[in-house]
Each structure stands twice: as C-alpha cells, then as structure tokens.
Amino acid sequence: MNTTDTLKITGAPGTQNIEMTREFNATREQLLAAHTDPDLYAQWVGPDDYEMTINQFEPHHGGGYSFTHRNPEGNEFSFRGVFHGDPTVEGFSQTFEYLGTPGDVFFERFWFEDLGNGRTLLRGVSTAGSEEARDAMMEAMVDGVVDGYAKLDALLESL
Amino acid sequence: MNTTDTLKITGAPGTQNIEMTREFNATREQLLAAHTDPDLYAQWVGPDDYEMTINQFEPHHGGGYSFTHRNPEGNEFSFRGVFHGDPTVEGFSQTFEYLGTPGDVFFERFWFEDLGNGRTLLRGVSTAGSEEARDAMMEAMVDGVVDGYAKLDALLESL
Numbered sequence: 055m056n057t058t059d060t061l062k063i064t065g066a067p068g069t070q071n072i073e074m075t076r077e078f079n080a081t082r083e084q085l086l087a088a089h090t091d092p093d094l095y096a097q098w099v100g101p102d103d104y105e106m107t108i109n110q111f112e113p114h115h116g117g118g119y120s121f122t123h124r125n126p127e128g129n130e131f132s133f134r135g136v137f138h139g140d141p142t143v144e145g146f147s148q149t150f151e152y153l154g155t156p157g158d159v160f161f162e163r164f165w166f167e168d169l170g171n172g173r174t175l176l177r178g179v180s181t182a183g184s185e186e187a188r189d190a191m192m193e194a195m196v197d198g199v200v201d202g203y204a205k206l207d208a209l210l211e212s213l
Numbered sequence: 214m215n216t217t218d219t220l221k222i223t224g225a226p227g228t229q230n231i232e233m234t235r236e237f238n239a240t241r242e243q244l245l246a247a248h249t250d251p252d253l254y255a256q257w258v259g260p261d262d263y264e265m266t267i268n269q270f271e272p273h274h275g276g277g278y279s280f281t282h283r284n285p286e287g288n289e290f291s292f293r294g295v296f297h298g299d300p301t302v303e304g305f306s307q308t309f310e311y312l313g314t315p316g317d318v319f320f321e322r323f324w325f326e327d328l329g330n331g332r333t334l335l336r337g338v339s340t341a342g343s344e345e346a347r348d349a350m351m352e353a354m355v356d357g358v359v360d361g362y363a364k365l366d367a368l369l370e371s372l
Contacts, residue, residue, distance in 0.1 A: 070229050070340065116295045118275035136275045136295045138308045138318055147318060149297045149308065159297055159306060161320040163342065181229065183322065183340050 061203060065192045070185050072192050074178040076203050080210040082143040082166040082174050087213075088206060089113075089164070090141050098205040101125070101198040115140050119148070135159075150180065152194075158187045220362060224351045229344050231351050233337040235362050239369040241302040241325040241333050246372075247365060248272075248323070249300050257364040260284070260357040274299050278307070294318075309339065311353075317346045 060077040078085060088094045090113040096106045105124040112118055120134035135149040138161075145165035151158065160180045167175040182188035219236040237244060247253045249272040255265045264283040271277055279293035294308040297320075304324035310317065319339045326334040341347035 068227050069344075071342070112275070116271070116275055116277035136297055136308075138295055138310070149295075149320065151297070157322075159320060159322070161308065161318060161340065161342070163316075163318070179342060181320065181340055181342050183230070183320070183338060185228075 059204075061200060063192070063196060063199065065188055068185070070182045070188050072178075072180040072182075072188060072195075074176075074180075074199070076176045077169065078174050078176060078203075078207065078210060079172065080174055080213075081172055082168055084210055084213060085166045085174050085176060086141060086143050086146075088209065089146065094209065096121075098209050099202050102201045102205070104198075110134075113137055113141050113146070135162075145177075152191070155187075155190070158183065158191070160187075160191065218363075220359060222351070222355060222358065224347055227344070229341045229347050231337075231339040231341075231347060231354075233335075233339075233358070235335045236328065237333050237335060237362075237366065237369060238331065239333055239372075240331055241327055243369055243372060244325045244333050244335060245300060245302050245305075247368065248305065253368065255280075257368050258361050261360045261364070263357075269293075272296055272300050272305070294321075304336075311350070314346075314349070317342065317350070319346075319350065 063072065063074045065072050088098065092108050092111040095111065096108050100106055100123045103126050107122045109120045109122065110118050115137060118134065118136045120132065123131045132153040134151050134153060138147045143166055145163065147163045150160040150162050160182050162178060162180040165177045167177060169175050182191060222231065222233045224231050247257065251267050251270040254270065255267050259265055259282045262285050266281045268279045268281065269277050274296060276296045277293065279291065281289050281291045283289050291312040293310050293312060297306045302325055306322045309319040309321050319341050321337060321339040324336045326336060328334050341350060
C-alpha cells in the first residue's frame with residue numbers, strides 16, 4: 055500500500071483489481087467537472103512535468119477518449135478508452151488502455167462519495183485481465199497518480 | 214467445467230475471469246460477420262425460444278450495443294455495452310452489462326483463431342469486477358451460451 059496524504063492504492067493478492075481511495079476538498083459536482091471537462095482534465099492528469107495532449111474526449115456512454123503524455127525527454131505515452139454509462143455526480147466507468155501494451159485493457163469504476171463539509175471521497179477500482187497485468191500497471195502508474203491528485207488539489211482550490 | 218461438443222467454459226478459482234473456447238466450421242471472416250452484422254447476431258445470441266430485439270448495434274471503437282431477450286413467459290432481460298477497439302478478423306473487445314444487475318460490468322475479449330480447413334477457434338475471456346460477480350454471471354449464462362453456439366453452428370452452415 056502506498057499512502058500520500060489521504061491516497062491509498064492497493065492491489066490485493068489473488069485479485070485483478072487496483073483499488074484506490076483519495077479525499078478532496080471539493081464537492082462531487084467539482085470532482086465530476088474535473089473528470090469530464092477536457093480543459094480541466096488536461097490540467098491535472100499524469101506525472102509532474104509531463105505535457106498532456108487530449109486527442110478525443112467525449113464523456114458519455116459510448117464516447118471515446120484518448121490523450122498523450124510527453125515527458126521532458128520527449129518520450130510519448132498514449133492512452134485510450136471508452137465511457138460505459140453516462141458520468142454523473144455518483145461517478146463514472148470507462149475502459150483504459152495504455153497503447154504501449156496494446157490489448158491489456160482495464161475496466162475502471164470511479165465513485166464520488168459525499169463526506170459532508172464540502173469534502174468528497176474518490177473511490178476507484180481498476181480491473182485487469184490478469185493479476186500480472188494488474189501488477190505491471192500498478193507499478194507503472196503510482197507516481198503519476200500521486201502527482202496528478204496533488205495537481206488536482208491545487209486546481210480544485212483555484213475553481 | 215461445462216463441455217458440450219467443443220465448448221469449454223471455466224471460471225478458475227482465484228480469478229475474476231470466465232474463460233471460454235468453442236470451435237466452429239467457419240472461417241474467421243464468417244465468425245466476424247456473425248458477431249458484427251446485427252441481422253446475423255439477432256439470429257443466434259441467447260437461449261432457445263427467447264425473442265431477441267436489438268435496440269442499438271454499432272460495432273466500432275466507441276460504438277454501443279443494447280438488446281433485450283424475452284422468454285416464453287414474457288420476462289425481459291436487457292443488456293448493453295460499448296466496443297473497445299474496432300472488430301477485425303483477429304477478434305474484438307467490449308464491455309457487457311446485464312441491466313438486471315446494474316453496475317456489474319464485464320470487460321470481454323474475443324479472439325478468432327484460424328485452425329485451418331475452414332475451421333476457427335473462438336476464444337473468450339470475460340472479466341468481472343469481483344470473483345463473486347464472475348460466479349453469478351457464469352451460473353446464469355451457461356445455458357444461453359450452449360444454446361446460442363448451437364444456433365450459430367446452424368446459421369454458419371446456411372451462409
């Protein structure tokens with residue numbers, strides 16, 4: 055388990071899931087906007103110092119998204135997926151594929167849970183096709199998630 | 214394991230996957246058509262004696278599908294999902310949700326593998342969010358899969 059501030063990420067042995075929780079000083083409506091408005095989304099997703107380019111972003115049932123991260127050395131990392139169901143203040147679901155390992159597709163569910171006092175718990179479960187694919191993704195993504203949610207904290211404060 | 218003709222369906226303990234293989238007397242191109250042409254799809258999917266109504270069928274990356282099965286007693290069972298990636302003769306991937314258990318979304322991968330002599334192996338892996346959700350779906354779906362692939366055998370012979 056990795057814990058930074060209120061972030062918890064676990065990949066329980068014998069499962070294919072990455073489970074994650076993170077608290078935010080924001081309402082569910084603000085969290086929803088940060089995940090479905092491409093102008094906001096581009097400002098916080100991914101590791102620090104990576105350049106983010108959104109190629110497609112259609113946050114509704116059947117809509118697709120794709121984006122590319124470019125690190126300071128110029129290496130590019132591209133991702134794509136489709137939304138399953140329409141995002142709401144309750145949360146959203148999507149597929150997720152890193153195009154560097156094509157075919158290793160995750161199904162991801164995110165919930166926005168009202169904690170009162172203007173705070174929201176973001177809860178996520180990302181399911182891989184195998185425990186091995188889950189372990190590889192978790193290893194690769196943790197730093198980017200820590201960085202991204204710190205950027206999201208700052209963005210939400212500025213809204 | 215359930216075996217009918219060449220059908221094998223397994224849900225290995227400690228995984229969230231339903232794994233399935235089935236051989237067909239057909240080419241990969243014919244299997245692809247049977248899974249992506251709505252007029253063909255409606256003729257074979259689901260248990261015997263169920264009426265099939267396709268509401269949406271857009272077999273491309275980001276496209277959605279939904280259909281309803283109606284049994285002889287008049288009970289209706291509705292399903293929906295979205296395609297991830299474009300279907301090809303190599304196979305296709307999609308989300309799958311039975312609307313009687315909303316939120317229990319599966320991610321499904323299907324491969325068409327050329328066996329030569331005009332025969333093709335259909336291989337599928339359906340991944341649930343939990344082992345429990347996997348077990349429940351497997352219990353519910355086996356009869357429909359057995360019936361459906363028998364209907365598909367007959368349909369492929371008539372093409």
